Amino acid sequence: MPDKMHVKLTVNGEAQEFLAEPRELLIYALRERLNLTGPHVGCDTSHCGACTVIVDGKTVKSCTLFVAQANGAEITTIEGLGSPDDLSPLQRAFREHHGLQCGFCTPGMITRATKLLEENPTPTEEEVRFGMAGNLCRCTGYQNIVKSILAAAAEINAAKEAAE
Amino acid sequence: MIPAPFEYYRPREMAAVLALLAEHGDEARVMAGGHSLIPMMKLRMAEVPHLIDLQDVEGLSGITVSGGEIRLGAMVTQAEIIDSKELAQAAPILREAALQIADPQVRAMGTVGGNVANGDPGNDMPGLMQCLGARFTLVGPEGEREVAARDFYEAAYMTERDDDEVLTAVAFAVPEGGYAYEKQKRKIGDYATAAAAVQIRREGASCAAASIAMTNLSDTPVWSEAAAEALVGTELGPEAIEAAVTAMLAEIDPSEDNRGPVEFKRHAAVVILRRAIARAWSRA
Numbered sequence: 482m483p484d485k486m487h488v489k490l491t492v493n494g495e496a497q498e499f500l501a502e503p504r505e506l507l508i509y510a511l512r513e514r515l516n517l518t519g520p521h522v523g524c525d526t527s528h529c530g531a532c533t534v535i536v537d538g539k540t541v542k543s544c545t546l547f548v549a550q551a552n553g554a555e556i557t558t559i560e561g562l563g564s565p566d567d568l569s570p571l572q573r574a575f576r577e578h579h580g581l582q583c584g585f586c587t588p589g590m591i592t593r594a595t596k597l598l599e600e601n602p603t604p605t606e607e608e609v610r611f612g613m614a615g616n617l618c619r620c621t622g623y624q625n626i627v628k629s630i631l632a633a634a635a636e637i638n639a640a641k642e643a644a645e
Numbered sequence: 646m647i648p649a650p651f652e653y654y655r656p657r658e659m660a661a662v663l664a665l666l667a668e669h670g671d672e673a674r675v676m677a678g679g680h681s682l683i684p685m686m687k688l689r690m691a692e693v694p695h696l697i698d699l700q701d702v703e704g705l706s707g708i709t710v711s712g713g714e715i716r717l718g719a720m721v722t723q724a725e726i727i728d729s730k731e732l733a734q735a736a737p738i739l740r741e742a743a744l745q746i747a748d749p750q751v752r753a754m755g756t757v758g759g760n761v762a763n764g765d766p767g768n769d770m771p772g773l774m775q776c777l778g779a780r781f782t783l784v785g786p787e788g789e790r791e792v793a794a795r796d797f798y799e800a801a802y803m804t805e806r807d808d809d810e811v812l813t814a815v816a817f818a819v820p821e822g823g824y825a826y827e828k829q830k831r832k833i834g835d836y837a838t839a840a841a842a843v844q845i846r847r848e849g850a851s852c853a854a855a856s857i858a859m860t861n862l863s864d865t866p867v868w869s870e871a872a873a874e875a876l877v878g879t880e881l882g883p884e885a886i887e888a889a890v891t892a893m894l895a896e897i898d899p900s901e902d903n904r905g906p907v908e909f910k911r912h913a914a915v916v917i918l919r920r921a922i923a924r925a926w927s928r929a
Contacts (some may be wrong), residue, residue: 487886527680530750545679549698614833
C-alpha cells in the first residue's frame, strides 16, 4: 500500500491540512474530511456536474480529480459563495425564479454559473445554455435555471453600474 | 468509485519523468488533465501503480504562432485553445473543434496532448491533426523525435509512441483557406457518431488543395487522401462532392455500438462530410 501524503489545500479561504492516499478523489476529501457537503456526488463519471467546485480559478468536476493533483490549490465550494443569511446574487435568483426543484444539482449549477458570469457578465440565453452544458438537472427542464442565471447577471450588472 | 492504489509523482522536469518511466516500465503512466485516464482508473479498467502527473513539468504549456508555424504544448487545455485569440486568427478550425468537445468543466482540464496521445478513436483532435498535417514531438531516453499525426495511430489506444516516451507538443503549418469541423453527436459532450475535419484552399473558382479526416469511424482516425483528391481541380460541383464522399466511404470502417449500427454510422458520415465540405468551401 503506498504511503499517505501530506495534502495542503486552501478551501473557502481556510487553510486545510491532512494525510490522504493520493487516489482519494477531491469530492470525497471535501465532503467526508472537511464536511463540505454542498458539492454532491451525482453520476461519479464526470458527466453531471453536481460535484463542480472552483480549483485555482477553474470550474472542475471534483469527482475526476485526485486530491494529490489538487495539493496546494485554492478551492471554492458552494459554501464559500454565500450563506443562508447572505445569499449570493445567483443563489437569490435561483430561489426567486424557481431555478431548482429537488436541489441536488443546484450547488454545482450555482458554482458553475458563478464562474460563467465572471467570464461573461452579459451572456445571451444561448451562451448560458452552452456554458452550463456540463451540469445536468433531472427536474426543472432547465428553463428556470437559465432564467435564474440571466436574472442574476442583470442584477450583478445593475449593482456594478450603481456603484460606478 | 475508487481506483486501485498508486504511487503519485509530480516532477518538475522532463528528465525526472523519463527516469520514472524507465524505472517502472509499463507500471507507470503519465497523466495530463486526467479526464480520460481517471475515469478508466475509477472503473478499474486501467491500473496504474505509478502515476506521473505532468502539471508541474516545465516546457509543456503555451501556444505559439510564429514564422507560419503553430505549436501547442501538450498541456494546453481545450479551454485555452478556445480562449486564444491568436489561435482563433491563425487556425480557427481548432477553436471550432474544441468547442464541440465535452463540456466547460471537462475542457478546463482536458489537454490537446492527452487527446492526441491517448489513441481513443472517439477523440476529436487526432483526426483534426491529421487533417492539418500536424507533427507530434515525442521525448524519450534516446532524445526527441517527431512523428507525423498521419503515421501515429496504429489501432485503438495503440500508437507510434513507445511506453518510455512522452508526447510533449503538437506543431503544424498555419492552415490556408476555408475550414470546417463538423460533428454529429447524440448529446452535447458526447463523442462523435461521425465527425469530419476539412480544410480547402480555393484559387479562383476551383479547389487548389484539400485535406479531409474523419473521426470515430474506424479504430483510428481516417485521413482520406482520395477524398481530398476528388475535390482538387474541381469547382466542387455535385459530382466532385459525390466522388469525395464515395472515396471516404471506401476508407472508413465503423463498428456497431451504442451510437448505432454500421449502416447508420456510414449514413451519418456522409451527411457530416457533405456539411463540412460545404462549410469549408463557403469560407475558402
